[in-house]
Amino acid sequence: DTEVTQTPKHLVMGMTNKKSLKCEQHMGHRAMYWYKQKAKKPPELMFVYSYEKLSINESVPSRFSPECPNSSLLNLHLHALQPEDSALYLCASRLAGDTDTQYFGPGTRLTVL
Amino acid sequence: TQLLEQSPQFLSIQEGENLTVYCNSSSVFSSLQWYRQEPGEGPVLLVTVVTGGEVKKLKRLTFQFGDARKDSSLHITAAQPGDTGLYLCAGPDGSSNTGKLIFGQGTTLQVKP
Numbered sequence: 001d002t003e004v005t006q007t008p009k010h011l012v013m014g015m016t017n018k019k020s021l022k023c024e025q026h027m028g029h030r031a032m033y034w035y036k037q038k039a040k041k042p043p044e045l046m047f048v049y050s051y052e053k054l055s056i057n058e059s060v061p062s063r064f065s066p067e068c069p070n071s072s073l074l075n076l077h078l079h080a081l082q083p084e085d086s087a088l089y090l091c092a093s094r095l096a097g098d099t100d101t102q103y104f105g106p107g108t109r110l111t112v113l
Numbered sequence: 114t115q116l117l118e119q120s121p122q123f124l125s126i127q128e129g130e131n132l133t134v135y136c137n138s139s140s141v142f143s144s145l146q147w148y149r150q151e152p153g154e155g156p157v158l159l160v161t162v163v164t165g166g167e168v169k170k171l172k173r174l175t176f177q178f179g180d181a182r183k184d185s186s187l188h189i190t191a192a193q194p195g196d197t198g199l200y201l202c203a204g205p206d207g208s209s210n211t212g213k214l215i216f217g218q219g220t221t222l223q224v225k226p
Contacts, residue, residue, distance in 0.1 A: 006155075031212050042201055042216035043156070055211045090155050094212045100144045100205040102214060104155035 003027075004105035006091050012111045015081060021108045023074040023091030029103075030096040032074045034066060037088045037107070049074060050096065081112045115140040117202055119217030126192055127225050134187045134220045136202035143205055145185045146214075147176055150199040159187075192224045 004025045013019050023032065031050050035043035048056035049068040063085075065077040074091055088109055092102040118137050126132055136145065144163045148156035160169050162178035162185060169176045173196075175188040189196055200220045206213040 004155075033212075039152075040199060040219065040221055042203075042219050045213060048211045048213060050211055056209075056213060088153065088155075096212070100212060100214075101146055101158065101161045102203075102212065103158060104148070107153070107155045109153060 004091055004093055004103050006089075006105035006108050008108060009106070010109045010111075012113065013078065013081065014113050015083075017081075018077070018079045020078065021076040021089055021091075021110075023076075023105055024072055025093045025103075025105075026072055027093065027103070028071075028095070029093035030071060031094040032068065033092040033094070033102065034074070034076050035090040035092065035104075037090055043090055043104075047076075078110075081110075083112050086110055086112045115142070115204070115206060115208075115215050117204060117215055117217040119200075119202055119220050121220060122218060123221050123223075125223040125225065128193055129191050130224075132189050132192060132222070134200055134202075134222075135184070136186070136217050137184045138204070139183065140207070141182050143182070143207065145178060145182075145202055145204045147185070147187055148201045148203065149196075150201060151197075156199075156201055189222075192222075194224045194226050197222055197224050 034046040037043040047066045052068045067075040088107045090107045091105040094102045147159040150156040165182045166180045167178045173190045202217040203214040
């Protein structure tokens with residue numbers, strides 16, 4: 001089973017709202033990732049968690065706040081977003097160690113009004 | 114800095130035609146992954162190639178990793194409308210041990226019935 005799940009599938013929020021995206025995997029993967037993707041472009045890395053510790057923050061604005069409560073769960077907390085933050089947000093996981101392959105979830109389509 | 118250059122960026126063909134997508138770099142990669150992505154969905158892993166010169170087949174799709182592990186190709190035989198989507202090649206950033214992926218710019222394929 002190589003399944004990564006993400007909820008919600010779609011999210012519409014105002015610029016003053018606070019919302020969270022959730023990602024879950026039960027494959028025993030110890031590296032988890034958040035990406036942002038605009039239409040017809042490759043995913044852009046936002047954050048990397050390795051063994052539940054934040055290892056990479058790609059200079060993401062503080063209105064995006066990641067959290068890794070345990071090895072299976074990854075959250076992305078959103079606050080005071082801008083319309084240009086509207087995009088497809090993808091979660092991915094990797095076994096870690098020497099394994100390179102990442103498995104992606106179905107994504108959350110976020111619209112900021 | 115490692116880069117992956119994909120070509121062509123856009124491809125529109127008739128059902129039944131053959132096509133090849135290229136993913137090239139001046140850098141050596143330990144592996145390359147190919148993903149297919151449909152609009153509004155997450156990338157789905159098609160294959161990981163690891164060994165230089167390796168050829169992998171997935172039904173009508175043939176993947177090749179260059180002998181020097183600097184390039185890869187995806188060949189589709191007798192394309193079908195269900196092959197329509199964004200094809201992404203990706204490889205691990207060799208300067209990072211967090212599994213950060215470098216993506217090509219993607220190839221948008223449209224197969225017309």
